[in-house]
Amino acid sequence: MKLYTFNGLAKVLLGTALLLGPTSCSDFLDEKDPSNLTPGSFYTIPDHAEAAIAATYSNLRFYGDGSGIFSSNWQMLEAVTGTSTTETAQNSDLNNLYSLSYDGNTQHIINYWNGLYRLIANANLVLEKVPPITPMPDAQKNKILGEARFLRAWGYFNIVRLWGDAPLITTPQTASSEDFFPARASQEEIYNFIVEDLKAAEAAGLAWMDISGRVNLAAVKSLLSKVYLTMAGFPLSKGASHYKLSADKALEVITYANANPTVINLFPTYKDVHRESLKNRVEHIFQIQYNAVVAGNPMDNYYPNFKPVTFSGPGGTGSSVPTRSFYDSFEPGDLRTKDQEGWFYTSYFTNGNGARFELGAPYVFKHFNQTSNGSEGIAGTRNNNLNVPLIRYAEVLLIFAEAQNELGAPTQAAYDAYKKVRDRATLTTPALGTFTQASFREAVWRERWYEFCYEGITWFDMVRLRKVFNEKTKSFDNFVGHVNLNTNVPLAEKHLLFPLGIQEMLNNPNLKPQNPGYN
Structure with missing residues (x-):
């Protein structure tokens, strides 16, 4: 694994230290040179802990960082699903992802690895350096440590699903660390570590929801239910025991x-999903x-492209x-395909707020910020403050x-959860008695493809299920x-x-060795 030095974190923490620092002349003269801050000398007061966890959160944004011309890291998880394509084909690495001809030199893959391990490195710093800070209220300390555990678990959950066996780094690293050149841990070992982290986060005293965007209890339970669901499927194939763990944990959130219902629920409209004010x-439940x-x-x-x-x-x-x-594979009448109402738009307004014009094809509306870009007759703010969703309540239901x-x-409770997602799409759902276990299984999978398209979820479903939605046959x-x-x-x-x-x-x-099939 690459060594992630303290320099990047120090820059973030230094800004907070300077803002919070003393202002008198004598205090200033007594202060140590802030450019000499190290992990050992910095973590001394609660404000330092808050700055450190803030820096860890900021590492989540690697997801949207650039990856060459006309491309971002997040596109790696969409190009390979088969549900998207490109109008420009200017980025050779992205083209290779679309054509499934990527290799170990593909920039998006390199960036994902570096971004996830950088997140983990900073979470490890928090988990090692914050506990000794004294005085510090126990509730504040436990909360920060729980957040760091969640973020580290999220990082490893992505790593193990993308690369399988991988280095399991649990403490801050230096050039003298015993495992500075770590070997790869097994997938089972990594999954067990993820569960351990999430259980610790679950017990950290977090609020059910947090409108500031910090980790909350619903996020922890939701992610844990998703981890159990993944462990039940491929490659670990834990089966019934972990399906039950998954169902039970999701049910706690439900x-x-x-x-x-005013705290956690489905939004009444799809536009609310990408409404900046919400x-x-x-x-x-959790967003970047x-x-x-x-x-x-x-x-x-x-x-x-240039419209x-x-x-x-x-x-x-x-x-x-x-x-x-x-x-075209969506059911007739599915509100998610309606222009500017669901996940797509086929027309818009010139320069954001002018005359309506036809786009000639469907485009992704799910991440379109009308507050920033403008809407019919209303100029945009030009400041795109929209978050990127990682966990929505719709996923907990499914x-x-x-x-x-x-x-x-299928039980009545399982059917009700499935139907709730379809009801928002204004779709008629067949009665519970018409489903077998097999037909309900595919119905839920199909709903996941439609509900979570273009959210970085579909590829992981393909891998854990070893199944892919066939748009022509509507089966798998x-x-x-x-x-x-x-x-x-x-x-x-x-x-x-x-x-x-x-x-x-x-x-x-x-x-x-390299993963099978790659040079």
Whole structure:
């Protein structure tokens, strides 16, 4: 693993230290040179702990960082699903992701690895350096440590699903660390560590929801239910025991939501999902935080290629756009396909707020910020402060429906959770008695494809299920051999994992061998 030095974190922490520092001349003269701050000398007061966890949160934003011309890191998880394509084809690495011909030199893959381990490195610093801070209120300390555990678990949950066996780094590293060149831990070991972290976060005294965007109890329970669901499927195949753990944990969130519907619920409209004023509320259980002052929303590669849908006029790259085959596969009448009402738009307003014009194709509306870009007759603010969703309540409902069904047959509670998601789409759901376990299983999978498209979720479903939605037959193919219609290239066994970065393997020979099928 690469060594992530303290320099980047120190810059973030230094800004807080200077803002909070003393102002008198004598105090200033007595202060140590702030440029000499180290992890050992910095963590001394509660404000330092708060600054450190803030820096860890900021590492989540690697998701939206650039990856060459007309591309961002997040596109890695969309290009490979077959549900999106490109109008520009200017980025060779992104093209290789679309065509399933990527390798260990593909920049998006390298950036994902570096970004996730940087997040983990800073979480490890918090978990080691915050406990000794005295005096510090126990509730504040426990909360910060719980947040760090969640963020580290989220990082490893992504790593283990993308690369399988991987280094399991649990403490801050220096050049003299015993495991400075770590070997890869098994997937089971990593999953067990993730569960341990999330259980610790669950006991950290977090509030059920937190509109500031910090980790909350609902997020911890939701992620844990998703981890259990993944462990139940491939590659660990834990089966019934973990389907039950998943269903039970999701039910805890649903039970709280039913008792507190103004706190956790589905939004009444799909527009609310990408309404800037509703960040970190109701359906949004956990999000990556964005604010144009620090970092604006990074999803602009979903904009059409040089069509004037925003205040900027003709712009956008169109480097991630829906495939027509996926868009056309939605059920007739599904509100999610309605222009500017659901996940797509087929027309918009010139320069954001002018005359309506037809786009000629469907584009992703799910991440479109009308507050920033403008809407009919209303000029935009030009500041895209929209967050990126990581966990929505809709997913908790469908996790519960899927996991509960795997315990024998669809129950009324599983059916109700499934139906609640479809009701918002204004779809008629067949009666519970018409479903078998097998047909309900595929119905829930299909709903996941439609509800969570373009949120970085579909690829992970493909891998854990070893199944892929076939847009022509509306059924599910085996992963190996399924043909992605965006490029007409079949998925192979090797695609179940991404390759490790070539340079990373040169830096650390203990990472060998490369994942199967890659050079």
